[in-house]
Ligand SMILES: Nc1ncnc2c1ncn2[C@@H]1O[C@H](COP(=O)(O)OP(=O)(O)OP(=O)(O)O)[C@@H](O)[C@H]1O
C-alpha cells in the first residue's frame with residue numbers, strides 16, 4: 001500500500017500543477033483525449049470549449065471526482081494521486097461547483113465549519129470560524145455576514161460563501177466551473193475583483209466560462225478544448241474575442257440581430273394588473289401590465305430578483321396569480337394549470353432547467369416528449385409510440401446538434417449546455433404560438449448562442465409572440481422589438497428598440513424614471 | 516488489496532448484482548450464527564434447499580408462496596416508482612380478501628361468473644383501501660408511510676372483528692374452539708389446481724400475466740410515463756403538464772389493487788375460506804411486507820419481480836423445512852429472513868445513492884451532510 005502524497009501532513013504550496021495525457025472515457029464518449037494542461041502560481045487560466053468539449057470532466061478529474069483512464073497529475077514536478085475530493089483538498093485544490101452544496105438552514109459560519117478536517121473536538125468553535133471568515137472576507141473583498149442563514153442569501157453571495165469555504169480550507173488552486181453563468185452583470189464585476197485579489201495573494205485559478213469578454217478581461221492564459229482534445233494553449237495577451245471564438249468552434253461566429261420590422265399581429269399574451277407572491281411569501285409581482293403580439297419579441301431587462309422569474313412562472317401556470325388577469329390568445333388563463341396552457345400553444349424555456357426543464361433520470365427521448373407525452377405524434381390511446389419517438393428524437397439531436405452518445409442516454413449525463421439544448425429542442429420544435437424564454441442561452445457556448453438567437457428570430461418570423469427574459473443586456477438589445485424594464489415587481493417602462501439605449505435602461509433598472 | 520476492492524466497488528455492473536450479493540451476505544452471516552448455535556450450516560442450508568426445491572410438492576409450495584409476493588411486488592413497483600412509499604400492502608391484502616370472501620359467500624351464481632367477479636372485487640377493495648392514503652397524501656399532504664401503516668392496523672381490527680363475528684363460519688360459531696374463519700366457498704368458485712395433488716393453483720398464471728401487463732403499463736403507456744416522471748422529478752412533471760397529485764393517487768390505488776387481488780387469490784385459489792390466527796399477519800403471512808422486499812430485490816422492475824418472488828417463496832418454504840430437520844429455533848428463520856430484508860433494502864438505498872452520486876459527481880464531504888439536511892440548490896451550469 002503506497003502512502004499517497006495527499007496524506008502527508010506538511011504540503012508544499014502549489015507552484016506548478018500539470019495534468020499530462022489525461023484520457024477519460026464514458027460509455028459512448030471520449031470526454032478527454034490525451035489532454036495536457038498546466039497552471040502556475042498566481043495565474044488565471046481560462047478553460048474554453050464548446051458544450052460537451054470536456055471541460056467539467058477534466059476539472060472533476062483534477063478534483064478527484066472521476067478517475068481518469070490514463071494520464072497523470074504532477075504538483076511541482078511530483079506525481080500525485082487524487083482519488084477523492086478529500087485528497088484534492090489536502091493538496092490545496094478547491095472547487096466551486098456550479099451547483100452549490102450549502103445547507104440552507106445553517107448560517108454562513110456553520111456551513112464553513114461543516115466537515116472541517118481540523119475539528120479535533122466534536123464541537124467546533126463557531127466564534128473562531130466566524131472571526132476567521134470575517135478576516136478572509138476582508139482580505140478578499142468577499143463581503144458576507146457570517147451569521148446570515150444561507151436561505152437569506154442571493155446567488156452571488158452564496159458563491160462567495162463557497163469561495164470562502166475553499167479559502168478557509170487553505171486552497172492554493174481554485175477551480176471555478178462557470179461561476180459567472182448565474183451572476184448578474186454587477187455581481188460579475190465584483191467577482192472579477194475578487195479573482196484579481198486572489199491572484200495578488202498568489203492563488204492560482206482555473207476559470208471556465210462561455211463569455212469571451214471575461215476571458216479577455218481577467219485571464220493570463222487560455223486553453224481551448226474541442227471534442228475532448230486540446231486544440232490550443234496560449235497567453236491571452238493579444239487575443240481578441242474573435243480569435244478565441246474561432247479556436248473554440250473552428251469557424252467565425254456572427255451573432256444575428258433583429259433587422260426586419262415586426263409584423264404586428266394580434267395580441268397573443270396579455271397581463272392585467274398581475275400580482276403574485278415569491279417563494280418566500282413576499283409580493284414579487286405588484287401589478288404587471290404587458291402585451292405581446294404575434295411576430296414580436298419583447299425583451300425583459302432588470303436586475304435579477306425583481307420579479308422576472310415569477311413573471312415567467314405566472315404566465316406558464318406554474319405560480320398562482322393572487323390578483324389580476326392573464327389572457328393567452330384572447331382566452332383568460334388565470335389559474336389554469338400548465339397542461340391547459342400547453343394546449344393553447346405555449347412553450348416555456350425555464351430558468352431552472354435542472355429542476356423544471358428536464359428529468360435527469362429520464363433518457364433524452366423521454367425528455368423530448370415531456371410536454372407532449374400524451375398526444376400525437378408521441379402517443380395514441382394512452383400508448384407511447386416508441387418508434388416515432390425515436391425518429392423524432394434522432395432528428396432533433398441532429399438539428400440542434402445535441403452532443404450525446406445516444407437518445408437513450410440519461411439526460412443528466414449530458415454536459416450542461418447540451419441539457420439546455422434538449423430543453424430548447426423540445427420547446428422550439430413545437431412551433432409555439434407564445435414562447436416564454438427565460439435565460440435561454442445561460443451556460444451554452446457561443447456557437448449554440450448563435451443558433452438559439454437565429455432560432456428565436458425564426459420563431460418571430462413565423463409569427464410567435466415571444467417574451468425573452470434575460471440578464472444579458474446585449475442579448476435583450478439585439479433581439480427585442482420592445483424592451484420592458486422590471487423593477488421591484490413592476491414594469492417601469494416599455495421602450496421601443498430604437499429608443500432603448502443602455503444608459504436609459506440602466507436608470508430604469510435602478511428604479512429611476514428619466515425625465 | 517484496497518485498490519482491488521475500490522475497483523470492484525466502482526464497477527457499475529456490480530449494481531445489478533447487489534441484491535444477490537446482499538442475499539449471499541445474509542446467508543454467510545446466518546451460517547456464522549448457526550455455527551454458534553452448534554448446528555452445521557451445511558446441513559441446515561441443505562435442508563432448506565431440498566425443502567424448497569427437493570421434490571414436486573416442495574417446488575409447488577414455493578410457487579404457491581411466491582404468488583402473493585409477486586402480486587404485491589408488482590403493486591409496489593408501481594407505487595415506489597412514483598416515490599410513493601406504500602407500506603400498506605398488508606391492510607390492502609386483508610381488505611381485498613375480506614370483501615371478496617364476503618361476496619363469494621353471499622352470492623349463488625355459476626362459477627364462471629362468480630370467480631372472476633370475486634377476484635375483481637378483491638382488486639377493487641384493495642384499490643379503495645390504497646386510494647384513501649393516496650388522497651390524503653396528494654391533497655392533504657399526509658405522509659403516506661404513516662397513513663398506510665395506520666390503515667394496516669385498521670384492516671387487522673376489521674378482519675378480527677368480521678372473522679370472529681359477522682363473517683364467521685356458522686359451524687365454528689357453534690363449536691367450542693371458535694376459530695376465526697369464514698365458511699368454505701362454493702366448490703364452483705375455486706381457482707383450478709394445476710398439478711394435483713400439490714396445491715399449485717392457477718393464481719400463478721394470473722400473476723405472471725400481470726407482470727407482463729405491469730411492464731407494459733410502466734414502460735409503454737403514457738400513464739406509466741407519468742408515474743415514473745412524478746417519481747423522478749415532480750417539478751419538471753408539473754411543467755410537463757402532468758397533474759402530480761392525481762398520479763400519486765393512481766399509484767397508491769393501483770398498488771393497493773394488486774395487494775387486494777393477492778388477498779382474493781389466496782382465498783379463491785388456496786384456502787377457499789378466509790382464515791386468521793388472530794395475529795396481525797395471521798391471514799397475509801407477512802406477504803405485505805415481504806412483497807416490498809420482493810419488489811426491491813427485483814430492482815422495482817415488474818419482470819425482475821418474478822425471479823425475486825420465487826427466491827423469497829423458496830426462502831420461506833425452505834426455512835420451514837430447515838426448522839423441521841435441524842431444530843434451529845423458529846426465531847432463527849425470522850432472523851435470517853430479516854437479514855436478507857435489511858441487506859437487500861440497504862443495498863437498494865446504497866445503489867440509489869451511488870447512482871445519484873455518479874450522476875452528479877458532487878461527492879464532496881459535505882454532500883452527505885447536505886443530503887440529510889435540505890440542500891440549497893441553484894441551477895447547475897456545467
Ligand atoms: N457522468 C457521465 N456519464 C456519461 N457521460 C458523461 C458524464 N459526464 C460527462 N459526460 C459526457 O462527457 C462529455 C464532456 O462533458 P463535460 O461535462 O465535461 O462538458 P463541458 O465541456 O463541461 O460542457 P458544458 O460547456 O456544456 O458544461 C459530454 O459528451 C458528456 O455527455
Ligand SMILES: [Mg+2]
Nearest residue numbers: 056416896897
Ligand atoms: Mg461543464
